[in-house]
Amino acid sequence: MEARKTRGLATDETHVKTELGIHLGMSARTARRSLGMTQAAVAERLGVAREVYARLERGHMLPSIHTLRGLCTVLRVPPHLLLALDASIETPPGRKRPPLASRAEPPALGDLRKNLRGLSRSDLRLLNALAVTLPASQRDETSRGRRQGFTEK
Numbered sequence: 001m002e003a004r005k006t007r008g009l010a011t012d013e014t015h016v017k018t019e020l021g022i023h024l025g026m027s028a029r030t031a032r033r034s035l036g037m038t039q040a041a042v043a044e045r046l047g048v049a050r051e052v053y054a055r056l057e058r059g060h061m062l063p064s065i066h067t068l069r070g071l072c073t074v075l076r077v078p079p080h081l082l083l084a085l086d087a088s089i090e091t092p093p094g095r096k097r098p099p100l101a102s103r104a105e106p107p108a109l110g111d112l113r114k115n116l117r118g119l120s121r122s123d124l125r126l127l128n129a130l131a132v133t134l135p136a137s138q139r140d141e142t143s144r145g146r147r148q149g150f151t152e153k
Contacts, residue, residue, distance in 0.1 A: 024056070024063075025060075
């Protein structure tokens with residue numbers, strides 16, 4: 001397969017749609033429409049033919065870095081959104097999603113996890129049955145009291 005370059009856009013002879021190309025195209029289309037711009041207007045500002053820009057939006061082409069910078073500027077979109085680097089991207093079936101940045105959890109939850117790891121299966125079942133029997137309002141009041149520094153005796 002012979003690769004070629006079309007005024008700042010990289011493509012190959014088979015015009016294979018890649019996940020990145022599809023995402024980039026959909027994101028560019030969404031941003032363009034939200035700005036009320038036509039494909040022709042974006043293409044003109046980028047210095048490419050409208051047909052070439054249309055192929056980019058359909059996911060048939062990937063922009064060069066220079067064109068990507070221009071695209072981000074024209075569409076007022078940060079590059080991480082066009083390049084599928086945000087966490088909201090759906091993972092295709094059969095692929096594992098990279099772990100999200102861990103959110104800070106309360107120290108008490110970490111302590112609880114450590115304590116639960118040492119329990120037997122039957123102890124875990126018993127503890128779960130006990131937790132389920134607590135009324136939701138009591139669980140809320142208890143956790144609220146602990147957050148404020150009070151404990152029950």
